[in-house]
Amino acid sequence: MPYLGSEDVVKELKKALCNPHIQADRLRYRSVIQRVIRMSKLDQWGQAEVLNFLLRYQPRSEEELFDILNLLDSFLKSSSPGVVMGATKLFLILAKKFPHVQTDVLMQVKGPLLAACSSESRELCFAALCHVRQILHSLPGHFSSHYKKFFCSYSEPHYIKLQKVEVLCELVNDENVQQVLEELRGYCTDVSADFAQAAILAIGGIARTYTDQCMQILTELLGLRQEHITTVVVQTFRDLAWLCPQCTEAVCQALPGCEENIQDSEGKQALIWLLGVHGKRIPNAPYVLEDFIENVKSETFPAVKMELLTAVLRLFFSRPAECQDMLGRLLHYCIEEEKDMAVRDRGLFYYRLLLAGISEAKQILCSPKSDPSLRLLEDQAERPVNSWALDFNTLVPVYGKARWATLSKCQGVEHHGPELPNTAAFPTSGPLIPEENKESVQELPDSGALMLIPNHQLTAECFEKTWLSLKVAHQQVFPWQGAVHPDTLQMALQVVNIQTIAMSRAGTQPWKAYLSAQDDTGCLFLTELLLEPANLQMQISVKQSEARTETLKSFISVLETVIGTIGDIKS
Amino acid sequence: MISQFFILSSKGDPLIYKDFRGDSGGRDVAELFYRKLTGLPGDESPVVMHHDDRHFIHIRHSGLYLVATTSENISPFSLLELLSRLATLLGDYCGSLGEATISRNVALVYELLDEVLDYGYVQTTSTEVLRNFIQTEAVVSKPFSLFDLSSVGLFGAETQQSKVAPSSAASRPVLSSRSDQSQKNEVFLDVVERLSVLIASNGSLLKVDVQGEIRLKSFLPSGSEMRIGLTEEFCVGKSELRGYGPGIRVDEVSFHSSVYLDEFESHRILRLQPPQGELTVMRYQLSDDLPSPLPFRLFPSVQWDRGSGSPVVTLMKMGCGFPGTDCSLLPCSQALNVRLHLPLPRGVVSLSQELSSPEQKAELGEGALRWDLPRVQGGSQLSGLFQMDVPGLPGPPGQGPSASAPLGLGPASLSFELPRHTCSGLQVRFLRLAFRPCGNANPHKWVRHLSHSDAYVIRI
16 A cells, blocks of 8 residues: 555545445545545645546446546646546546546646646656547547647657657648648758658648648659658658549659659659559659669569569550560569569469450459548547546557557566456456445346245136146155144245245145245246155146246255255254 | 666666565666667657566656656656656755766665655655655765855955855755754745747747746745745736736646645735745746747848859848847846757758857758857847858759748757746746744845747748
């Protein structure tokens, strides 16, 4: 147990959060929470700890929920970011059924989060930015009016700049798109190549929604003729041509000339792909590809050669006259001279495909692509707040969800078995159920099996009719000694809610009794007890109005208990 | 909950190592951390790192790495806050935080850590409570300083020096040795503002953001009450109106929990009983709506010609019209350590310069131009003419010389310090102490105002 400032704080806390009787009584629980919250000696660490504890309690009514939220409201205004974020998490989780409350809370926490984002401590700033991104996944417009807060300055470390660019890319809307793009364009010429490339990719991301403005900027960047910029721009073009077919025209116009400034594998692949797929609209496409074929022997990346094969074949289908010769040369090289087996196999494959027939090969290679709009929709789907509320104010957003998943997976395999990642991710996932509820929860499985109605009344006629119409569902023999005391038995059966319809008098031979009971689903249990003193056995036959073996079994066990008890008394 | 805590020097030498729970491998984690930190790929953040089942969370503070490891998925905000609180605390007790002071006070640091954290849980971070448990005294090295001599005036007369405290005066341990009575009762109050500004190429203001803090460092016995009077026209929020004239407006204010605000509404007075050591009394933010004009204006003009032979000529004029001064009211106001950073197009080979005064310096480095101005007087205008040769730069889109900047040039960023100036206009009117010291030594009160740049960017 962490030390929370003073002895009485700990005492009160324990009372509040571990004592089921207090939790069962709403008013007492409230007053304890109130006392804990008001405790002046609680410093910020204590407050954060208390908020963490409160996560374990689940209010039972709406009224109680809002009462607790009101009590805790002051924590949202604390000057310590740790306390504010802890309170926010608690609010988000408690109000999981009230999206408008969650939105209100996120509105309130906007100020502290933005302050943390421009904090002097780089590390705090980074954590806050990660959480801003998390919120933006669910509420894309949440920080749009504060876009200026996420502009980078040159003295900031790299990892903060990258986060800020991501945030800018996500909060863009109709009003700020102009300013955000202008800012991002400034970053594209940054001294650091990594940062410049991240900015270009961000512009590419925005281009899915605001195509025209972004295309203009990207085209301008090609004019710089710098390798590290051109390669990323061309990769962005490739993604855009795939995702937004409407900007294909602009891409095709911008492409000529940029092959001179691309040296790396990724960029070459993107350029060759574009030339192959959209070569029809690029006048000099065959000549650019021809250059690549000339130099194919000195090409170091197999992936580029594969891409080249596919592209030349595709272009051959749309511009056969210009491409036939070089396709032949390329295929010859790949099949005869290439040392990389994947490239050689790909060459052979295309060669045989062409042998099978030009039109068939064209159908396979150039048939309509899958619907790109599907992926676009998937990307933009907003995630509900509840999907990440548990992860808020933990390390998960700081690592990023994907990275965290891999981390906790290795952790589980290497060290702790499969359960631990779960408990590590949600330290408070097991809510404390108030004691009362716990009892009823425990009862539920039993009563689901068998719950006999106390005041069940069945007339003798009705019993007789039902008895005759049903078949015997179960027959069993219990050991029995001595005579029967009908009154005792009747009393005992009454206790377990079994009604006696008729019973022979004591001492009659053979002795018989007819019993009836009904469970909460309306199923009738009709029973005949038959005692033949000669063989010292009590035979029971049970009939059931609905055939359910589970309830039948539990009914028989009840009966067995009663008869066994009575029998014991006798002996 | 923290498993281990350690402090590394900027070169990766472990200075302090403490294992709280004994649940993870020994001292070599410190080395492991430094190796991971230096070997990190560029696009990953070093703030949170992971190894095996351990998370490393660290902050950098005055050249040191303060690292905590944990195996739980804890709140990053609380932990980062704790680390920076620890940094402040160590600074308070050791005088200042740095490699030398830490290694001189190892015993004290371990003693502090023992009291602050128990089994990885925070016990208390309050200077007040900790005071009772800490026995070790800080070892301070006192560099010989001429200030000490010059502050003794001739025949006891007050000199100019005695009115100004040396900037290092506040960096001494709060827990002064019991024998040394010469330590003065002192209070240092700083109003520090960080300014981030973005100016468009046509001179219009795109973004202004001021982050302000009132910081207090008190060496008074704890429990002594003090009152800080702020400018009466200080308004919070967009709608509030106080006084006549423009007023001083901030968007948001947050106070430390020990501040009593009963006189804040009526007289803008903060009442508090500060513990010894450093404390951020108030934080405030102001954006977009600055009451006074900006401290610096930059008027850049760029000329470049078609054809690869001709140079790019950049003329920088910097105007330093200080707000409200109109160059005459506060002739003594000045900016220090002004530095202009201007990224240049790739492939710049030579630079020639004409600067307006000899103490300035301009040089090329890392693909950027750095123009250093150690001191800029208020109301003056400075200029620098830079001529660069950029072979292979494509010419401007139009015909003939162009006024628009070539891609890759700019934006310019300025960094500077403005002593005795706050951009929001907030001033501390008075600082009164209710405390009556025993003996005749009156407590010394030092109040500083300072603005410095966070990001002051001018697009070209």
